Structure formats: C-alpha cells, structure tokens
Amino acid sequence: MTKLSVNINKIATLRNSRGGDFPNVVQVAKDVQRFGAEGVTIHPRPDERHIRYQDAFDLKTAVYTEYNIEGNPIKKFMDMVLEIKPTQVTLVPDADDAITSNAGWDTIKHKDFLIDIITECKRNNIRTSIFVDPVLKQIEGAKATGTDRIELYTEAFAHQFGLGNSESIVPYTECAVLANSLGLGINAGHDLSLDNIKFFKDHIPGLLEVSIGHALISESLYLGIENVVNMYLNKLK
Numbered sequence: 364m365t366k367l368s369v370n371i372n373k374i375a376t377l378r379n380s381r382g383g384d385f386p387n388v389v390q391v392a393k394d395v396q397r398f399g400a401e402g403v404t405i406h407p408r409p410d411e412r413h414i415r416y417q418d419a420f421d422l423k424t425a426v427y428t429e430y431n432i433e434g435n436p437i438k439k440f441m442d443m444v445l446e447i448k449p450t451q452v453t454l455v456p457d458a459d460d461a462i463t464s465n466a467g468w469d470t471i472k473h474k475d476f477l478i479d480i481i482t483e484c485k486r487n488n489i490r491t492s493i494f495v496d497p498v499l500k501q502i503e504g505a506k507a508t509g510t511d512r513i514e515l516y517t518e519a520f521a522h523q524f525g526l527g528n529s530e531s532i533v534p535y536t537e538c539a540v541l542a543n544s545l546g547l548g549i550n551a552g553h554d555l556s557l558d559n560i561k562f563f564k565d566h567i568p569g570l571l572e573v574s575i576g577h578a579l580i581s582e583s584l585y586l587g588i589e590n591v592v593n594m595y596l597n598k599l600k
C-alpha cells in the first residue's frame with residue numbers, strides 16, 4: 364500500500380497571487396484529508412513565495428494524517444521543523460533561486476552535514492527522508508547518513524515516460540531494490556501525475572509514499588472546471 368501525501372504548495376501560490384486568504388490552505392489541508400489523502404506535504408522556500416513559514420505552524424493542528432515538511436535544512440527551516448515536530452521531514456538541497464526542486468543530494472559529499480541534521484531530527488522523534496536522484500551510489504550514501512527513508516526524485520522518469528520512454532523506470536527500480544535490501548524506506552515525488560503514477564507504483568517494490576502537488580492541483584482544475592462553469596451559469600439564469 365502506497366500512501367498519497369498531497370503537496371499544497373500550489374494552493375498557497377494561488378492564494379498569494381491576490382494577497383488575501385483564498386483559497387485557504389488550512390481548509391484545503393482539512394479537505395484533502397477528508398477526501399482520503401493520507402498525508403499533507405508542504406515545501407516552504409526561503410523567499411516564502413508560495414507556502415509560508417506561518418502556514419507551516421497554522422497547519423500543525425489541521426494535519427491529522429502524516430505531516431511532511433520538505434526543504435533545505437537551513438537554520439530557519441530547522442528551527443521551524445524542530446518546533447512543529449511534523450511526522451516527517453524531507454531534506455531537499457534547493458538553491459535559493461530554484462524555480463522548483465531540481466536535484467537530489469550528493470549523499471557522499473554531504474554525508475557529515477546530513478548525519479548532523481538527521482541526528483537532530485531523530486532526537487526529536489521526527490522521521491527523516493532525503494531527496495535523491497536514482498543513482499545506486501547515492502542510495503548507499505543515503506544509508507550511511509542514518510536516514511529512515513529516501514525520496515526518489517522522479518522528474519527524469521516523469522519527463523521520459525511522457526515521451527513514451529518507459530525504460531526510464533529502470534534506474535528507479537534498481538535503486539528501490541537496493542534501498543529495500545539496505546532497510547531504507549522509499550518515498551517518491553516530483554511531477555508524478557495521473558498519467559504516470561500507476562506505472563511508477565507497479566515498478567517500485569516497497570514504495571511507501573508519494574507526494575504529489577503540481578499535477579494533482581492542475582488535474583483538479585481540469586476535472587472540476589466544467590462543474591464550476593455550470594454552477595455559475597445556473598446562478599446567472
């Protein structure tokens with residue numbers, strides 16, 4: 364069974380575009396859980412251009428499933444995480460100016476740094492996951508950091524699968540087999556969608572959790588817009 368954690372960053376992006384509080388991220392978090400989501404993911408970035416640090420605190424009592432906070436473990440991020448104590452923290456090596464996450468950790472180069480951060484999270488009973496590219500030596504490196512889980516960075520798979528190249532799953536399957544043998548839990552995310560999620564899940568043994576935001580929110584617009592247009596038309600009769 365693979366858990367679905369809904370990333371609500373895009374809801375905050377929409378809210379921020381008007382400066383008010385609509386759509387309300389706390390209400391959306393409550394709603395997606397009511398609809399069956401098994402977790403809520405947020406990824407605050409230093410410039411707070413979408414989900415804000417204050418949202419992370421406001422969501423603490425609203426998220427009664429798994430609360431997953433992703434981000435680069437700079438001091439401000441770690442202070443927040445250690446205060447909130449979410450179910451899971453996912454460490455992502457984002458550059459400040461990255462439009463979105465675009466690489467996994469070099470778990471070998473950053474081993475000591477990751478060990479320090481992961482040790483601190485575990486001391487606070489927060490499960491850890493680290494964002495990694497599907498490269499075998501990076502999975503071995505992840506094991507050496509003491510992390511509970513890895514999150515496979517799925518952008519390359521999603522892009523190639525969309526072009527019809529289903530063999531792009533191969534490195535992910537190989538990394539999953541290795542991670543399972545090392546006792547690492549496996550999460551995955553980035554550009555997963557209704558088009559590719561079934562194929563991905565079917566080829567990743569032991570996939571514990573996926574976090575999905577951009578496609579899920581976009582698909583919700585496409586799948587819901589007919590209904591809403593008709594609701595407006597009915598009110599305008």
Ligand SMILES: CC(=O)[C@@H](O)[C@H](O)COP(=O)(O)O
Nearest residue numbers: 372406433455463464552553
């Ligand atoms: C780690 C990861 O792949 C997601 O958190 C993704 O980065 C979503 O963040 P944005 O909403 O900023 O694109």
Ligand SMILES: NCC(=O)COP(=O)(O)O
Nearest residue numbers: 370552553554574576577
């Ligand atoms: N960890 C991945 C995530 O939270 C969502 O990524 P995306 O679906 O917005 O690409």
